Amino acid sequence: MPTSECGRCRSVRIPNHYIDRPRLGKAARTRIIPTVLAALRILPKVELHLHLETSLRLRRLRDQEQPDVTAIDDPHLVADPAAFTGYDRLRRLRYAGRAGRIPEELYTPENITRITADLLAAAAAQNTRYVEVRVGGRRGFTTLGVRGMLEAMAQAAGDAERRGVQTGIIVTVVRERGPEEAERIISEATSSHDTRVVGIDLAGDEANYPPAMFVRAIERAREAGLGITVHAGEFTGATSIWTAIYQLGAQRIGHGIRAVEDPELLAYLREHDVTLEICPTSNLRLGLVPSLAEHPLRTMLKAGVPVTVNSDDPMLLNTDLTRELAAVQSALGLSMETVAGLMRTAARAAFLPEAARVDLERQLAAPSAVR
Numbered sequence: 001m002p003t004s005e006c007g008r009c010r011s012v013r014i015p016n017h018y019i020d021r022p023r024l025g026k027a028a029r030t031r032i033i034p035t036v037l038a039a040l041r042i043l044p045k046v047e048l049h050l051h052l053e054t055s056l057r058l059r060r061l062r063d064q065e066q067p068d069v070t071a072i073d074d075p076h077l078v079a080d081p082a083a084f085t086g087y088d089r090l091r092r093l094r095y096a097g098r099a100g101r102i103p104e105e106l107y108t109p110e111n112i113t114r115i116t117a118d119l120l121a122a123a124a125a126q127n128t129r130y131v132e133v134r135v136g137g138r139r140g141f142t143t144l145g146v147r148g149m150l151e152a153m154a155q156a157a158g159d160a161e162r163r164g165v166q167t168g169i170i171v172t173v174v175r176e177r178g179p180e181e182a183e184r185i186i187s188e189a190t191s192s193h194d195t196r197v198v199g200i201d202l203a204g205d206e207a208n209y210p211p212a213m214f215v216r217a218i219e220r221a222r223e224a225g226l227g228i229t230v231h232a233g234e235f236t237g238a239t240s241i242w243t244a245i246y247q248l249g250a251q252r253i254g255h256g257i258r259a260v261e262d263p264e265l266l267a268y269l270r271e272h273d274v275t276l277e278i279c280p281t282s283n284l285r286l287g288l289v290p291s292l293a294e295h296p297l298r299t300m301l302k303a304g305v306p307v308t309v310n311s312d313d314p315m316l317l318n319t320d321l322t323r324e325l326a327a328v329q330s331a332l333g334l335s336m337e338t339v340a341g342l343m344r345t346a347a348r349a350a351f352l353p354e355a356a357r358v359d360l361e362r363q364l365a366a367p368s369a370v371r
Helices: 016-020 034-041 057-063 086-098 109-125 138-161 175-191 211-223 238-248 257-261 263-272 280-285 297-302 321-332 336-349 354-365
Strands: 012-015 045-051 069-072 128-135 166-174 197-203 227-232 252-255 275-278 307-309
Touching (some): 045 109, 045 275, 045 336, 109 138, 128 138, 138 166, 238 263, 257 263, 257 297, 280 321, 297 307, 336 354
Parallel strands (some): 197 227
16 A cells, blocks of 8 residues: 555545455454344434444445445545554544545435435334434535535434434534634534534544634534534543533533543543443444453443443444444443443433423333333
């Protein structure tokens, strides 16, 4: 694979199988009992951390025109993700999963509705009662506009609701794109109506783009009544979580696994009901934990921290919410009641109006919810 010279390359063509399954080395495998998986599949669920863009479905639409090979305009980004650490590994993994540039002509309202519908159909098949889907890709927002993307997603959400899946949309703003773009996107998102937007997410490079840069943008979202979640404590330490809470007023933290390094922070999260959106397979694939058996989720549960389990990028990571729950149940020895409790925590942390949240909690608390 070219290194120093590849930045001058305009296009290379690599086999699609490389894109479908990026080489991440031998990740620790967890044995999942089929009967447990079946029981978890019918457990009523709530998912709070799920990205639309890293679904591969949009790329597969493109592959219908080019089924054998994929053009990559920046080849150094598809170097083996396992050779990198931290946020660089995430960038390369996600870039490989998206297979480079998606032609603008595929960013149509119909296609966005279609891939959102596919994502929500998969949620319905797992008995997911409520899901918050994140969207923030620059290409989609540029091609369709923020409102256009949100309206296309909202159409699929309306259809899914008739199948029993409630949907909230979280608009993601990315640190690397700067506070001005964040303010613009949030302004457009909050001025749109009937788009099912329930929250704003700040994501991206924690280390080089601190929360203080985005105070004004996030404040605008809060004034509009939206929930605030921030990716923090994933690639950097507990300080990233503290600043997300104190400077941005984060109600939830995306990932947040580094909180385990600070007992005072764990106590704060518990006492102030700040929920962590844990994504176990994502943490494992990115080299943030050596194995699922050593994941800090169990320590957080023992500390009384409100935690949830999520799939993050299901198509990219070859996972879904059911398999995430089965994996941590097996690796950490969690009881079925504890797993069901994770779903109830997610319901309490959902960015929903009070009446809708209470109704969702009631659905998950029903006796039939735990088998």
